[in-house]
Amino acid sequence: MACSPHTAAPEDLHPSLWRASQLAHSNARCVDTGHPTLSRQLPGGGWPTGTLIDLLLQQPGIGEMRLLRPALAAAASRRIVLLQPPHPPQALALAALGVPPSQLIWLRAGRGADALWAAEQVLRSGSCGALLFWTNHVRGESLRRLHLAAQCGETLFFMMRPLASAQDSSPAPLRLSLRPAAGGLDIGFVKRRGPQRDAPLFLPLTPSLLQRHATVDRPVFAPASARGLQPELVN
């Protein structure tokens, strides 16, 4: 009775059922991550929109924006809100990542409550393509509230939190930990709708840093004085 060959597989019965060894098929609309190796590991094959996605960073500036680059570029038809980034964002660098400066909004909040309020307002209005929210301390009920607010719309919502908060519970259906590695990022799957994966996934990130400048002579020359140059050097 238990396992007759005629019984339909649970994953065919209902979209929200899956086996523990499989990845869930997500009902939510997903935005492609742009990294095929990562997309294969995520339920739904991309970043889900309208949910809270927890990214746990070892420290800011380890390649998290390069990881999100394809998704942000796809969402850049609407505004992208940076809420409480760790340092002032550089518009030119973001433009190089594919987000035009006209679509960027940088919100600074004095108090934690203001930041949470602002995040909720942005999510509820649903008129922004993506919200990136950096915070260090946030309580479980605030996270749940933000997760609910995210479900009102189709905004991509990433929360960037320190690695230490991996210990705390979170209502986010997708939680990834990011650590720098040589030439890319080590992505750990703290929580996902799918099988447990202990080994981190190494994702090579092309550094957007090209060796485009010629080598500069190391010693510093004294500034050229007038008529001090030899004529053959001028040509």
Place this chain on the structure above:
Amino acid sequence: MPQLALEVFSPNWSTDAGCVVLEQERVLAASPLARAAGVQIGMRRGGVLMLMPEARIVERSLEREAEALHAVAMALLQYTPQVAQAEESTLLIDIGASLRLFGGIRALCRRVRASLRALGFSGYLSCAPTARGAWLLARKRAGRVLRIASLTRRLDRMPSALLPPARAYAAWFEGIGCFDLGAMQRLPRPGLQRRCGRALLDMLDAAYGMSPELFEWIEAPTVFHAKIELFDRIENAEECLQGAQRLVQQLTGWLCAHQLAVERITLLLEHERGKVARPATKVEIALAEPTWRDEHLIRLLKERLAQVVLEAPVIGLALDAPQLQPMAPLNESLFPEPGGSEEDRVRMLELLIARLGPDNVLQALPQADYRPEVANTWVPVQQKVRESVRCAQMPADVHSLPRPTWILAKPIALLMRNHRPFYGSPLKMASTPERIEAGWWSQTQTRDYFIAEGQDHTLYWVYRERIVGASEDANPRWFLHGLFG
């Protein structure tokens, strides 16, 4: 509005302090707290004081009631341009033409009721095909009637003393056994007119829809100014919001009546005049886009009032609309966009600005400058920036320019260990340098920027300060300036 005499002194959002209204030394109305203490209609002042010594006893003020009625009429102008005052603190509104716009009679009644509540009054709402019929139903609290046949049936059962001109003859009507309007309708008309006058007959005909009715519709004044006096001294700015809501309701009605939209509103919080006269605190709200709806104004006021610190208790509120524009209704698209409209976004930004402050909601405005700090300029979102200007400032090779995502507000001087810069771990240069030498006109920068890699493979943007003219073996000074996100 049966409670008007009371509610002009204690609106339903204020805390009940046992308010009792007297008319000719008799209790006319009493608040729930006073009634719970045993105060009844018709009592004398002494009786009230005995039952409830702390009661706030006020004399009925017809002037205030008229003002309040006018305020309500003003707010109701948002539902229809035709609002008229009737006897016994009643307002008549003609909603025949508004039903479709507001989504049917039930939805409209709900909204009118909500407006009344926001104004601080409680009222009873009735609808009928004739205005006098609706008036009678409202006086008797008899609900809604939509067809003339059912109205006739309902009116037939109304007590005859409900019509004001019939009250003087109530005993006579009772004597001849004419208890309800149906019986009155069946009395011979010439006799009724001779005994009771023409007014009764006219009113009866109007109620049954047999003669047309004429009203003096209320006209909205040409300039908007509304104020209310608060009856308690309010010490917390957030508590003013209830009063402000009432003013905003009036403003909405006035704007709809004049087909205007507001660009700027000023809320004045008037303080108690003690020994020194204090100027009123001014809360000014400028809108990026003119609006005539109350929800957005109230949300903005709420955030702004939360920030106001009161130096003295507030005793009055006044609202002005100094900057107006003709109303431009929205273009509704047939297939709404999933991401919300442009207006939604503007509204969200205004709300964020109201709470976080204009300097904390920023947009990028890159400058054409080699110095990274200068190039990375952010300006308040309110500042209007033309797209072409922004594009003109962008470098042509933006996609191959090595710039870090996060730029430190202030470069950090790095320690040196073994002739290498050190930040958490020794840094290894991972790129060829990029020389930036600019700003001789203000702040000269002579720097060689490198991309450095720490031992944990994090990439940093560091620079070496070049001191022109320094000897070759001078210790180079290294700074951390950015992080590659």
